[in-house]
Amino acid sequence: MIPPRTARFGEGPEGRAARRERGQAERGPGRLGQFIHDVRAELKRTSWPHAKEVQNTTIITLIAVIFFAVYLFLVDQGLSRLILGLDWVIEKIAGLLGLA
Numbered sequence: 787m788i789p790p791r792t793a794r795f796g797e798g799p800e801g802r803a804a805r806r807e808r809g810q811a812e813r814g815p816g817r818l819g820q821f822i823h824d825v826r827a828e829l830k831r832t833s834w835p836h837a838k839e840v841q842n843t844t845i846i847t848l849i850a851v852i853f854f855a856v857y858l859f860l861v862d863q864g865l866s867r868l869i870l871g872l873d874w875v876i877e878k879i880a881g882l883l884g885l886a
Contacts, residue, residue, distance in 0.1 A: 835843075
């Protein structure tokens, strides 16, 4: 007895329906009009923030950006001075040992 062949991808009732829907979507003359209609319908369902909410989040964002800019500047300056200090110490040690 031969075992039944398994369906390949796209075969069967689900595959035919998907191919039929895809083919109709590609051929339709009103694709652009349908797209615009769908976009407008989606925008009507969108909840837009009030001006006060936008203002508050903008202020919070600016404060965070300024804080992190100052923080990173100070960390950069500190590491820079640390590296310059280590370089100075290494030069002094090398000078004392006669390696310079």
